[in-house]
Amino acid sequence: MKHYDIAIVGSGMGGGTLAYALRNTGASILILERGGYLPQEPQNWEASAIFKENRYKPAELWHDINGGTTFKPGVHYFVGGNTKVFGAAFPRLRRQDFEALEHEGGTAPAWPISYDELEPFYCLAETLYKVHGQTGEDPTEPARSKPFPFPAVPHEPEIARLHQKLTDQGLHPFSYPMGIDLQTGGRCLRCATCDGFPCKVLAKSDADVCAVRPALDSGNVELWTHTNVRRLLTDDAGKNIAGLEIERDGEVQQVHADRYVLACGAVNSAALLLKSDNHHHPNGLANSSGMVGRNYMQHNNSAMMAVNPIRRNRTVFQKTMAVNDFYFGSDDFSYPMGNLQLLGKLQAGMLAAAQPFIPKPVLRGMANRSIDWWVMSEDLPTHDNRITVGSRGEIQVHWKPTNRVAHERLINASKKMMKRAGYPLVFVERMGVATNSHQCGTLRFGHDPQNSILNSYCQTHDHANLYVVDGSFFPSSSAMNPALTIAAQAFRVAEHLIRQIG
Secondary structure (H helix, E strand, O other): OOEEEEEEEOOOHHHHHHHHHOOOOOOOEEEEOOOEOOOOOHHHHOHHHHHHOOOOOOOOOEEEOOOOEEEOOOOOOEOOHHHHOOOOEOOOOOHHHHOOEEEOOEEEOOOOOOHHHHHHHHHHHHHHOOEEOOOOOOOOOOOOOOOOOEOOOOOOHHHHHHHHHHHHOOOOOEEOOEEEOOOOOOOOOOOOOOOOOOOOOOOEOOHHHHHHHHHHHOOOEEEEOOEEEEEEEEOOOOOOEEEEEEEEOOEEEEEEEEEEEEOOOHHHHHHHHHHOOOOOOOOOOOOOOOOOOEOOEOOEEEEEEEEOOOOOOOOOOOOOEEEOOOOOOEOOEOOOOOEEEEOOOOOHHHHHHHOOOOOHHHHHHHHHOEEEEEEEEOOOOOOOOEEEEOOOOOEEEEOOOOOHHHHHHHHHHHHHHHHHOOOOEEEEEEOOOOOOOOOEOOOOEOOOOOOOOEOOOOEEOOOOOEEEOOHHHOOOOOOOOOHHHHHHHHHHHHHHHHHHHO
C-alpha cells in the first residue's frame, strides 16, 4: 500500500483547512473520512427532515454518565464534518480570551499563544471561508491587520429596526461575521434554511466546499470516504506512530505515513487515542499526563424567542447581528457573561420537533412573530468533565455545566433587552449535554507536558509525528463560535509542518 507524507483523520474545519494549506507543498496527503459526501437533495431544506427525523445525524448513541441516559450527539459524519450543517458564523476570539480570565464560576486558563500570534492566520482563514463582516462596530473586537474580505451581510428591515432599538438602549449591536458565498455571482440565495441545515446550493462556507474540494484539485491530496479509523499503531518502542488501523469496504487494513493528524472532533479524537492503548501505553496514546479526554467543554447554550404578538417578522435570512455588550460583564455584574447572536429564522417545523405537544398553529403564530437569539456563555474546563470509552467501545460523556450563574445573568439581560425593544413575550430553552456542536478541550495544548497533551503547534508531547487540529486543543472555550479559530490554528500548524518537511 502507498506510503504518504501526511495522513489526516477527519475532513472538517481542522482537517480540511490543513489539507488545503498543505496542498501545494508537494507532500502526498491522505484524508480519511468516516462518512461520504452529504447529498444535495430536497430534504436539505426541509425542517422536519433535519430536526424531527434527524436525517443527517449518525445512528450512534453516546452515554451521558452524569445523567444516566443515552443521547444522539450533535455530530455529522460527512466530508466537511459538522460544518455541513453549522451556522456559518466566523468570529475571532477576543484578545482577552487568550489570557487567564476570571469568571464568576472560576478561571479560564491562558493559552500558550497570544492573539497577536494567531492574528495573521485569522486573516488567511477569513479569506478562505469568504467571511463577511464590518470592523468598528463592536467595542470588544480585537485589532485586525486586514479588513474583512467581504462587506457585512445586510440586515433585513425588521432586523435593521431592532438594530436601532438596541442602539437606542446604549448597546452596540454589530454585524456578525458570516461565511457565505454572497459576492457578485455567488451562489447564496439568502434563504431561510442556512443555520442548522445543509446548503443545497453549496453556498455556505463549509470545509467541504471551501477547503477539501480545492485541496483535491491540487493532485497532491487524496480522499478516502467511508473509512473508519479503528486505532493508531505505534512502533516497537512505542515512541512514534507507525500506522493507522482502518476499516474500509468491509476490510481491515493499515495506512502508513510519516506524520499523522487527528481532526475528528474533540470527543472522537480523544476517544481514538484512548482506544489505541497498547502495552507501552496502557492508558491510551499521548496520555503520559493522564489528561487525554479531560477538560471537556461545550458552551452554556440557550435558545431565546422574543415575540411581539401584534408584529409579524418577515425576515428570511435572520442571522446577521450579534451583541457583545455583556461579553466581559456589565455595570451590575463584573464577570464575563457571554455572546448574543441571532439564530437563523426559527420555523414552525423546527419548533414542532422540540415541542411536539403544542398545537402547530400556535407554534406557527409564534414563529411568524418572533426574533430568535442564541445565548452563549463560556463553559469552564474542569478535571472531571471528560470523555471516556466503555468496554464495548462506546463513547461516554462526563459533563456537568459550569459557570451557570453567568449564563443565567446573560439570559436575564437579554430578556430585558428584548422587552425594552418591544417584544413583551420572551421564551427560553436551555440546552444540555446533547447540544455539543462546539465541543472542545479534551486534548488541550500548552507548554507543560504534565498538564497538556499538545505543544503550541498541536504536536503531541509524547509522539513527535502525531498532531491534532480540531477543537480538542482549546484550553478554554471562550464564548464565541470556534470554527474560525480552529481554521486559523490549522493554517499555523501547516506553516510549522512546511518548515518540518523542508
